[in-house]
Amino acid sequence: MLVFEVRDMTCGHCVSTVTKALKAADPDAKVRIDLATHRVEIEPVKADAQELAEAIKDAGYTPLPA
Numbered sequence: 544m545l546v547f548e549v550r551d552m553t554c555g556h557c558v559s560t561v562t563k564a565l566k567a568a569d570p571d572a573k574v575r576i577d578l579a580t581h582r583v584e585i586e587p588v589k590a591d592a593q594e595l596a597e598a599i600k601d602a603g604y605t606p607l608p609a
């Protein structure tokens with residue numbers, strides 16, 4: 544499982560934007576986001592950590608190693 548901390552994800556809209564971006568990069572990945580801790584957990588199927596971090600960045604957010 545991959546974990547990022549995304550501190551600039553601040554509301555439900557951000558959560559859905561980040562989720563959509565991750566699903567676009569890896570449609571079958573499992574994505575779990577805890578807004579209170581800004582924690583994004585991903586069980587990838589085909590994308591690697593680099594690609595998923597890029598997807599979060601392209602959506603306008605900043606993934607940090609957690």
Ligand SMILES: [Cu+2]
Nearest residue numbers: 553554556557
């Ligand atoms: Cu938001």
